[in-house]
Amino acid sequence: MKHSPTSIIGNTLKWILLISLLALALLPLLWLLVSSLRTNLELQTDPFGWPQKFQWVNYANALAMASLPRLLLNSVFVAVVTVVLNSLVTSMGSFILAREHFKGRDVIYTILTAGVLVPVISFMVPYFSMITRSGLYNTLLALILVYTAVNIPVSIFLVTAFMKSIPKELEEAAIMDGCGFFKRFSMIILPLSRSGIVTAATFCFIYSWNEFVMAMLLTSSVESRTIQLGIKFFSSQFITDYSSMYAAVIITIIPSILGYVFLHDKIIGGLTTGGVKG
Amino acid sequence: MQAVGIRNRWIWSARILFLLPVALLFFFFFIYPFFFTVFTSFTSWRGIGAMKFNGIKNYTKLITDPTFQKALRNNIVWALSQGLIQVPLACLVAMILVRKPFGWRGLRTIYYLPNVISTVALAMVWVAIYNVDGPLNAILSGLFGMEKHNWLGNPDTALFAVIFQTVIYIGYFMIVLLASAMNIPRSLYEAAEIDGASTLVQEINITLPMLRGTLITTMTLAMAYGMRHFEATFLMTGGGPAYATTTMGIDLYLKMDALRYSEASTSGVFLIIMGTLVITLLRKLFGSSDPMSEMAQ
Helix, strand or coil, rough: CCCCCHHHHHHHHHHHHHHHHHHHHHHHHHHHHHHCCCCCHHHHCCCCCCCCCCHHHHHHHHHHHCHHHHHHHHHHHHHHHHHHHHHHHHHHHHHHHHCCCCCHHHHHHHHHHHHHHHHHHHHHHHHHHHHHHHHCCHHHHHHHHHHHHHHHHHHHHHHHHHHHHCCCHHHHHHHHHHHHHCHHHHHHHHCHHHHHHHHHHHHHHCCCCCCCHHHHHHCCCHCCCHHHHHHHHHHHHHHHCCHHHHHHHHHHHHHHHHHHHHHHHHHHHHHHHCCCCC | CCCCCCCHHHHHHHHHHHHHHHHHHHHHHHHHHHHHHHCCEEEECCCCCCCCCCCCCCHHHHHCHHHHHHHHHHHHHHHHHHHHHHHHHHHHHHHHHHCCCCCHHHHHHHHHHHHHHHHHHHHHHHHHHHCCCCCHHHHHHHHCCCCCCCCCCHHHHHHHHHHHHHHHCCHHHHHHHHHHHHHHHHHHHHHHHCCCHHHHHHHHHHHHHHHHHHHHHHHHHHHHCCCCCHCCCCCCCCCCCCCCCHHHHHHHHHHHHHCCCCHHHHHHHHHHHHHHHHHHHHHHHHCCCCCCCHHCC
């Protein structure tokens, strides 16, 4: 039964599918990595192939050419401040939505989380107009505000779900001990929700680090542009030097890959928070 | 009595204080922009000066505009390909992985990896892959002796090429479906096994019906994403060649760039309408009982 012809064919097809998808997920990145270590001549003569000698100089060129350090610093600053702000405001909000009982609570929750269904790119005109009128155009603060806000629905969803799962008894014991509103939040719920907040923060960081459209819309100079715009628009500087451009791209995706290596369990857990009950 | 009143008032102040930052940000970046977009779509505003009402002129202009029609058609193709190809493929992979084949955890982790890499970086790689002298043509001519083809430069293949690369993002829906499949009680399969049902029959009669709710949710999300697609296409082709790959989002952006703000808003309203339409249509069709919150992942 186990080794019938149909099951062998089925098994083969299964592994062909799994391995093709694995190749599709990994090969573009591997190709990018290898290409970033080859010379331009090698790239032109053959799109594939191993570098004769690892061209680490491409990385030095990338860092020297495209104002890359400044752009990287901007991206780090925007992503870190966004994550801190978003975690702070959504954990406060989620505390009320998960642990307090009052009329209208579920309506507020539904409205906030339904934000994910809204196509934010359709708001390009109002965002641009709002940011320009408030004098924030071409500042990092503009990006921080937009990213913090855009991530609210997802973060509220994840953190509220997590806070709701904390047993009531823990909080009741604290109330008996005389813990007030703020202490209940800061000493009981917040520390116990750390894991949920980290999950939300991870998604928030990935979004802020990778975001392109709003950054293109709301900034115009190197001083306030992020690395994603850097690799898109400063690629003209690399017009004859593709291998250095690929090195620049590799530098920008290192934080994402590192983060994913350490936090993939949190990310996968976060994705399944909603799916599990479905 | 009075003490209770004071305490109550205090508790309410604390609650409002805690909700205020989220509420304010949500108001300024979701609610206000929505009304702003709808309002300006009925004006002839160009970014400066007073807003002059001009009725549905922007709308009649938009729906008779061949470029926008192309964008709308492309978005529908996007939505269908995401909902009817991407999600079923993700479901198939989830159904394989739920049986825990060798290395399933590692596969799950790697399938999701492209989702954390920036679209800018991956779009750049795909542009290189699709290049006339790039790896794809090298493989195809090496294996099958095919002629070199300009995948993104040719209007006949450009849309297919930009859509095809989304297959690398399959991990997102796959993980959601896999988690749901893992929750199906093992006893159902054991009973079927005793009845002599083959694996295929078990998948069709147990797994698929049990995944129905999650499948509808992921399909709805995938199609809604298809309707708002912007980034990868903008980066790979800018909507070209000859608007062959343009989408409503790109249409909106190009109008904004040309300072035609009110017309950009009209495209934005259409974008919102099409997204909402997809969501309500699928709910009507399949009568999804899943609460809104399930979509919030």
